[in-house]
Amino acid sequence: MAEPGREIPKPTPETxxxxxxxxxxxxxxxxxxxxxxxxxPPRPFxxxxxxxxxxxxxxxxxxxxxSYIINHLPTPGFEVPFAIAVVELDEGPRMMANxxxxxxxxxxxxxxxxxxxxxxxxxxxxxxxxxxxxxxxTGSGSA
Amino acid sequence: xxxxxxxxxxxxxxxxxxxxxxMSQIQLHADAALNALADAGLTxxxxxxxxxxxxxxxxxxxxxxxxxxxxxxxxxxxxxFMLHVRHAMAxxxxxxxxxxLITHGESGRSWVGRHGPSLFPSELQMQFERPFGVSRPPNMxxxxxxRYMKDHDLSVETxxxxxxxxxxxxxxxxxxxxxDPITVDDVLNSKMIAYPFRxxxxxxxxxxxxxxxxxxxxxxxxxxxKPVYILGSGESVESPMISQMADFTSSRxxxxxxxxxxxxxxxSHADVDHLMIYDAFAHLPIYGLxxxxxVKPGEAGDFIAxxxxxxxxxxxLNTNGGGLSYMHSGMYGMYALQEGVRQMRGIAPAQVExxxxxxxxxVGGMFSASGTIVLTNSE
Ligand SMILES: [Zn+2]
Numbered sequence: 001m002a003e004p005g006r007e008i009p010k011p012t013p014e015t016x017x018x019x020x021x022x023x024x025x026x027x028x029x030x031x032x033x034x035x036x037x038x039x040x041p042p043r044p045f046x047x048x049x050x051x052x053x054x055x056x057x058x059x060x061x062x063x064x065x066x067s068y069i070i071n072h073l074p075t076p077g078f079e080v081p082f083a084i085a086v087v088e089l090d091e092g093p094r095m096m097a098n099x100x101x102x103x104x105x106x107x108x109x110x111x112x113x114x115x116x117x118x119x120x121x122x123x124x125x126x127x128x129x130x131x132x133x134x135x136x137x138t139g140s141g142s143a
Numbered sequence: 144x145x146x147x148x149x150x151x152x153x154x155x156x157x158x159x160x161x162x163x164x165x166m167s168q169i170q171l172h173a174d175a176a177l178n179a180l181a182d183a184g185l186t187x188x189x190x191x192x193x194x195x196x197x198x199x200x201x202x203x204x205x206x207x208x209x210x211x212x213x214x215x216x217x218x219x220x221x222x223x224f225m226l227h228v229r230h231a232m233a234x235x236x237x238x239x240x241x242x243x244l245i246t247h248g249e250s251g252r253s254w255v256g257r258h259g260p261s262l263f264p265s266e267l268q269m270q271f272e273r274p275f276g277v278s279r280p281p282n283m284x285x286x287x288x289x290r291y292m293k294d295h296d297l298s299v300e301t302x303x304x305x306x307x308x309x310x311x312x313x314x315x316x317x318x319x320x321x322x323d324p325i326t327v328d329d330v331l332n333s334k335m336i337a338y339p340f341r342x343x344x345x346x347x348x349x350x351x352x353x354x355x356x357x358x359x360x361x362x363x364x365x366x367x368x369k370p371v372y373i374l375g376s377g378e379s380v381e382s383p384m385i386s387q388m389a390d391f392t393s394s395r396x397x398x399x400x401x402x403x404x405x406x407x408x409x410x411s412h413a414d415v416d417h418l419m420i421y422d423a424f425a426h427l428p429i430y431g432l433x434x435x436x437x438v439k440p441g442e443a444g445d446f447i448a449x450x451x452x453x454x455x456x457x458x459x460l461n462t463n464g465g466g467l468s469y470m471h472s473g474m475y476g477m478y479a480l481q482e483g484v485r486q487m488r489g490i491a492p493a494q495v496e497x498x499x500x501x502x503x504x505x506v507g508g509m510f511s512a513s514g515t516i517v518l519t520n521s522e
Contacts (some may be wrong), residue, residue: 009270041271041387067290067391070338071282078276081338086286086386096272096386106338111293128274 006077008123017056018042022127027059027117029091040093061117063087063131066094070104083109087131101132145408145517147372149232150363153183153356154371154484156477157248160470161320163350167256169206171248171352172198176207179244179354184367190356192240194231195247196223196474197261203246213240219380220262220507221421221474224355225514228480229376231357241358248352249472255350261473262508265383272384280423281345282337284509287391288426289339294392295441297429299339303330304448305425306343306467311454313464315493320347321468344425346471353477355484371487374500375408375517377401385509394506396513397434401504404515405436412437416498417486418458419479421505422465428452431504432460435515454493462486462493476505480516487520 011019018041021028031038032046033053045052068085071078083104088094100118102108114134119127155178157163157171166174172195180187187208194215195203204211213234217226224247231243250257277283291297307327313319325343333342363370379399382388389395405411412435420431432443437458446452452460463469463482470478483503485491501518 006276007269007273009274011270012266015270041267041384067287069282069285069289069340070335071276072335072337073279073282075276075278075282081335082276084276084282084286084337086391094386096275096277096384098275111289122274 004077006122008126009128014044015042019126021058022119022129023125025119027061027129028056029059029089029093030054031057038091038093040089040095059117060090062090062134063115063117065099065109065111065113065115067111068099068109070106070109085109085131087115095129097129097131099132100130145374147360147374147519149235149357149373150360151355151371151373151484151518152358152363152366152368153179153185153354154481155179155182155354156481157352160318160351161349162252163250164253164255166250166350168198168248168250169202169256171250171350172203172246172354173207173248175248175352175354176244176246179356182368183356185242185356189242190244192231192234192243194227194243194245196227198248209244211240213243218261218263219512221423221476222505222507222512222514223474224476224480225376225503225505225516226378228355228357228373228516229378229514232373232376235357235359243357244354245357246352246354247472247474247477249474250350251472252348252350268384272386280509281340283385284424285337285340285426286385287388287510290391291426291429292339295444297441297444299331300327301444301448302339302425302429303327303344304444305422305428306330308447308450308453309422309461309465309467312462312493313468315454316464316469317492319464319469320349321464340424343467346423346466346475347468349470349472351470351472351478353481355480369488369520371484372519372521373516374410374519375404375406377403377407377515378513380507380512381510383508383511388510393440394430394434394510394513396510397431397504397506400513400515401435404502404517408517410500410517414500415458415502417462417483417495417501418452418460419462419483419501419503420460421475421479422461422467423471423475423506425467427506428460435502435504459495462491462495476507476514479503479505483516483518487518489520
């Protein structure tokens with residue numbers, strides 16, 4: 001479990017399936033049945049064309065480190081400094097995440113390094129989709 | 144050229160700026176409003192339209208004793224006042240009201256009579272961003288910048304130059320919070336806030352306010368100050384989540400708003416004598432210069448470092464010292480507009496000699512919204 005004080009997501013009817021997926025160790029996206037657009041965050045219609053028929057699809061969990069900051073501001077539930085990143089999934093959508101199992105330094109956090117999803121329980125009901133360096137990663141060098 | 148149907152005939156900031164613990168937030172609105180009315184030679188009974196952000200326009204109208212026929216509470220962050228100017232122009236043109244008061248007041252530092260953040264909370268941000276530790280603008284607004292720095296080969300030293308040059312402008316302004324010169328080393332040795340952002344790359348946190356009074360252009364010459372006409376305008380919004388902005392090296396809201404402002408005013412970039420780009424953080428003038436089309440993508444850092452926007456440069460930018468050195472209550476857009484008006488009236492502390500066209504560009508939230516106003520003093 002994460003440290004106390006952290007903000008825990010409260011699912012809404014439109015996002016419940018996503019958080020249920022995370023609890024089961026699956027990262028779920030949605031794809032439009034009309035235009036094939038795959039998107040995040042969840043909503044029961046396509047944000048590209050407005051079509052209401054969408055399919056829930058399982059992401060591969062592979063991503064690249066798209067951008068980040070290393071936060072030094074005191075933050076409840078976190079030990080500073082820690083990285084707040086945006087990752088780009090292989091399927092296209094981007095999402096915010098922390099980068100786990102990695103030094104929180106510019107030297108270790110190299111833009112475009114391959115990442116893979118990992119799920120971090122933060123309460124009995126919620127596991128956060130987080131990312132860590134991909135197991136086959138050779139990522140090193142300077143930012 | 145644009146139509147110039149509406150003019151700004153009153154403009155003022157709060158009597159004090161900085162630390163104002165003896166005034167509540169609504170009184171900051173009122174102090175600025177009364178100063179703007181005095182500037183225009185009007186009384187409160189002359190006002191029939193009100194607009195404000197992050198505060199209920201009902202409270203504003205009631206507190207000041209105004210009975211409006213038009214009210215606008217558009218609240219999309221620090222550029223809301225640019226949107227109010229744009230909406231007020233349309234309302235005056237349509238005959239919905241004749242004389243509009245736009246106010247800003249923010250107890251950003253002292254938090255006296257202030258009851259929450261200046262932006263509506265976003266449900267999706269609460270679920271999909273806040274659990275990862277974002278909490279305040281310094282650790283949200285800065286997230287796209289490493290992507291920009293890699294894609295456009297921008298160095299942190301060049302980024303720091305934005306702060307250095309704005310301090311040069313602030314040194315000319317008696318009301319600026321910070322006036323002492325700084326160097327790139329000073330910026331890069333200041334406290335780390337959110338890598339790669341250091342303290343001196345982040346805006347101030349102060350108390351203050353400002354107000355504008357707009358009316359039909361054909362009445363503008365009846366007022367005591369030099370008329371400042373609205374030549375063009377633009378606005379747009381993108382996403383309440385920084386992680387979902389479409390392009391991390393460019394703001395869609397900036398581009399849409401800026402394009403509309405240039406189109407409606409009929410000006411070219413070479414016509415612009417004075418420019419304000421809302422600088423909550425050091426990267427914003429870089430994104431702004433590129434998204435407004437003054438330079439090509441990736442060129443703005445060097446453009447600033449080569450002193451084109453510095454005192455004596457060809458494109459004077461953020462001549463009050465900006466949010467980085469002048470003041471920043473939280474919703475800085477009003478102060479950018481005030482400096483644009485001062486420059487067009489010819490009374491700015493760092494006056495650009497002979498300036499006839501000023502472009503004032505604002506951001507709201509974390510690249511969430513944008514508004515752009517083109518001002519002119521030319522008949
Ligand atoms: Zn679709």
